[in-house]
Amino acid sequence: DVKVTQSSRYLVKRTGEKVFLECVQDMDHENMFWYRQDPGLGLRLIYFSYDVKMKEKGDIPEGYSVSREKKERFSLILESASTNQTSMYLCASTNTKGAFFGQGTRLTVV
Amino acid sequence: AQKVTQAQTEISVVEKEDVTLDCVYETRDTTYYLFWYKQPPSGELVFLIRRNSFDEQNEISGRYSWNFQKSTSSFNFTITASQVVDSAVYFCAPGGGATNKLIFGTGTLLAVQP
Numbered sequence: 317d318v319k320v321t322q323s324s325r326y327l328v329k330r331t332g333e334k335v336f337l338e339c340v341q342d343m344d345h346e347n348m349f350w351y352r353q354d355p356g357l358g359l360r361l362i363y364f365s366y367d368v369k370m371k372e373k374g375d376i377p378e379g380y381s382v383s384r385e386k387k388e389r390f391s392l393i394l395e396s397a398s399t400n401q402t403s404m405y406l407c408a409s410t411n412t413k414g415a416f417f418g419q420g421t422r423l424t425v426v
Numbered sequence: 427a428q429k430v431t432q433a434q435t436e437i438s439v440v441e442k443e444d445v446t447l448d449c450v451y452e453t454r455d456t457t458y459y460l461f462w463y464k465q466p467p468s469g470e471l472v473f474l475i476r477r478n479s480f481d482e483q484n485e486i487s488g489r490y491s492w493n494f495q496k497s498t499s500s501f502n503f504t505i506t507a508s509q510v511v512d513s514a515v516y517f518c519a520p521g522g523g524a525t526n527k528l529i530f531g532t533g534t535l536l537a538v539q540p
Contacts (some may be wrong), residue, residue, distance in 0.1 A: 347527075349527070349528070351530070355457075356435075356532065357532060358432075358517065358531055358532035358533050359517065359530040360530075361527070361529065365528060404469070406471065408471075408528070409493050409520070410527075410528065412459065413462050413476065414459070414473050414476055414521075414528075415461070415463075415471075415473070415521070415528050416473070417470065417471040419469065420468055420470070421467050
């Protein structure tokens with residue numbers, strides 16, 4: 317079975333903290349993505365990466381950065397967390413068959 | 427840019443009814459894929475179906491079927507004889523192209539009542 321693993325299911329962080337969300341896939345996929353999901357807004361693309369050390373901005377990159385040092389790992393970084401970044405974060409890796417998702421990280425910034 | 431419209435925000439049906447979820451998309455890619463995903467209350471996104479833009483033949487897979495019409499950029503999804511376990515949010519997503527990037531609609535919440 318294909319597997320995408322996100323490091324935490326739930327996180328609570330304080331405003332201003334630097335936050336790392338980690339995602340690992342075991343399918344040797346080149347493409348990996350970070351989305352955030354908010355009620356009524358569906359899944360919105362934050363950043364994606366199509367190769368090691370390569371990254372592209374998605375639709376809502378402000379306040380976020382990413383890191384892809386190894387093919388299997390794609391990290392989302394909140395440089396200075398803010399309350400409007402409270403959300404569900406979903407990582408995915410893709411091939412032509414589709415996107416395979418992690419279980420999601422529910423981040424609360426207080 | 428890619429865009430997806432799922433005009434139905436919420437649908438409520440009674441068990442055993444058939445239900446169709448609508449999806450209209452925009453894409454600049456000449457070849458692409460279309461996907462439907464299900465998100466049950468547990469939160470994980472579950473892959474349901476994939477359709478290649480070259481292939482407009484509509485198919486049935488168990489209780490699921492889909493109607494792809496490239497001329498109108500629509501990719502509608504039908505559940506036959508709905509069950510309570512079908513209650514979930516359903517997302518339509520065009521994708522593929524050079525980066526295999528998927529863009530999701532806002533989703534349709536389906537509630538199947540017993």
